Amino acid sequence: xxxxxxxxxxxxxxxxxxxxxxxxxxxxxxxxxxxxxxxxxxxxxxxxxxxxxxxxxxxxxxxxxxxxxxxxxxxxxxxxxxxxxxxxxxxxxxxxxxxxxxxxxxxxxxxxxxxxxxxxxxxxxxxxxxxxxxxxxxxxxxxxxxxxxxxxxxxxxxxxxxxxxxxxxxxxxxxxxxxxxxxxxxxxxxxxxxxxxxxxxxxxxxxxxxxxxxxxxxxxxxxxxxxxxxxxxxxxxxxxxxxxxxxxxxxxxxxxxxxxxxxxxxxxxxxxxxxxxxxxxxxxxxxxxxxxxxxxxxxxxxxxxxxxxxxxxxxxxxxxxxxxxxxxxxxxxxxxxxxxxxxxxxxxxxxxxxxxxxxxxxxx
Ligand SMILES: *Cc1c(COP(=O)(O)O)cnc(C)c1O
Numbered sequence: 001x002x003x004x005x006x007x008x009x010x011x012x013x014x015x016x017x018x019x020x021x022x023x024x025x026x027x028x029x030x031x032x033x034x035x036x037x038x039x040x041x042x043x044x045x046x047x048x049x050x051x052x053x054x055x056x057x058x059x060x061x062x063x064x065x066x067x068x069x070x071x072x073x074x075x076x077x078x079x080x081x082x083x084x085x086x087x088x089x090x091x092x093x094x095x096x097x098x099x100x101x102x103x104x105x106x107x108x109x110x111x112x113x114x115x116x117x118x119x120x121x122x123x124x125x126x127x128x129x130x131x132x133x134x135x136x137x138x139x140x141x142x143x144x145x146x147x148x149x150x151x152x153x154x155x156x157x158x159x160x161x162x163x164x165x166x167x168x169x170x171x172x173x174x175x176x177x178x179x180x181x182x183x184x185x186x187x188x189x190x191x192x193x194x195x196x197x198x199x200x201x202x203x204x205x206x207x208x209x210x211x212x213x214x215x216x217x218x219x220x221x222x223x224x225x226x227x228x229x230x231x232x233x234x235x236x237x238x239x240x241x242x243x244x245x246x247x248x249x250x251x252x253x254x255x256x257x258x259x260x261x262x263x264x265x266x267x268x269x270x271x272x273x274x275x276x277x278x279x280x281x282x283x284x285x286x287x288x289x290x291x292x293x294x295x296x297x298x299x300x301x302x303x304x305x306x307x308x309x310x311x312x313x314x315x316x317x318x319x320x321x322x323x324x325x326x327x328x329x330x331x332x333x334x335x336x337x338x339x340x341x342x343x344x345x346x347x348x349x350x351x352x353x354x355x356x357x358x359x360x361x362x363x364x
Contacts, residue, residue: 008102009121016118019329026325030352032343033329035160035190035301037223038279039272039346042265045224045258052257060253067251070260071231077203081233083242084251084259088189088215088230091242092154093119095213095232098241099183100125100151107145107153109137111162111334113187116154125151135295135303136164139174146179153178156187157202158194161334161341163297168200175205175212183238186214190299192221192269193276199298206233213238218255220300221272222262229255276300279344286354290361301343303331312361314338320360326353 019033061067064084072079085091096119100106106120110132117127130145132138137155146153155174158165166174175184186202202214215232219225229251234242262268283302287294293305306314318330318340329341344350 009124013121020327023322030326030349032345033327035343041223042262042268044261044265048257048261060249062248064251067256067259070263074263083239084231086250087228088217089115091215091232094245096123104151105149113156113160135162137166139170143177150182152183154185158190158299162295162303163299167198184212189217193300194298210235227255229259279350283350303341305339314340324356
């Protein structure tokens with residue numbers, strides 16, 4: 001090692017391993033490992049690239065003015081409370097950097113999204129895990145994890161990788177019973193997919209509290225993971241401080257233009273949502289019929305537990321699927337070594353995958 005001093009916490013970070021995208025020797029792979037959209041982005045995304053390709057030498061709009069305006073129209077929010085980022089990951093890490101530092105604690109639920117502990121450590125803070133009940137965040141254990149040092153609580157709702165969510169009422173209770181000097185961040189990355197009456201993305205809480213932030217992304221239902229675009233809705237004092245620390249041109253011009261285009265194509269978004277509403281329960285039912293246990297996911301993915309006997313474990317399943325050209329997500333890094341997370345793909349991808357899992361189980 002060098003003589004350089006690395007800030008506390010950094011070397012404790014286990015680097016994020018993203019969903020695999022290649023299998024040696026296989027050309028036509030089915031990639032169900034990163035919760036990407038089954039149908040890709042709206043055709044409007046590619047259409048707007050035509051205009052922008054002659055403007056690549058220009059810096060992007062530092063304020064994302066038109067994008068924030070479009071977000072505010074579609075989601076009925078105040079554009080002044082919206083901040084855009086290079087993926088919501090960037091906003092998560094800025095929030096940690098601003099509101100927590102060495103010695104502070106940041107709470108997340110047991111199987112919460114891995115970027116929370118990574119960003120917490122990068123800020124020098126300590127991630128604190130609150131146990132879940134039945135693979136679902138538990139407001140009581142989250143509250144019990146609070147100490148004098150707690151600064152932020154991250155809640156993905158619905159959560160990745162479990163796909164489960166907690167009700168509007170439970171989140172309101174969480175905010176109500178949490179100290180005022182603790183920021184509640186509701187990560188609503190999959191909210192567009194949710195079809196439940198007692199679900200709320202957190203927008204209303206942001207409008208009624210000074211210490212709630214909601215994050216959103218264009219990487220999931222909008223199918224723009226490759227462009228890195230997300231946004232957060234914040235009370236005015238919070239948005240002010242986040243603007244101070246973000247890079248002046250943190251959202252590139254292609255992301256801004258395509259973000260606007262996909263938001264406006266609401267018919268396409270509805271189509272993606274309907275696709276998921278059909279193939280999520282279809283896949284869940286088929287896997288349950290095999291006897292596998294599957295969480296009640298409301299996102300565009302399924303968390304599935306394999307049997308732990310006679311070579312029918314998740315690791316062997318993962319290997320078998322890879323040989324078939326199908327990539328799903330291993331959950332070892334989440335502490336769920338016997339589970340696989342499977343993204344909802346196209347109709348034929350789901351049929352092929354379910355068929356392969358059936359053959360894998362029977363083979364044994
Ligand atoms: C995919 C995902 C995000 C989105 O990250 P981006 O940086 O916007 O691509 C955020 N939170 C959760 C829980 C996710 O699963």
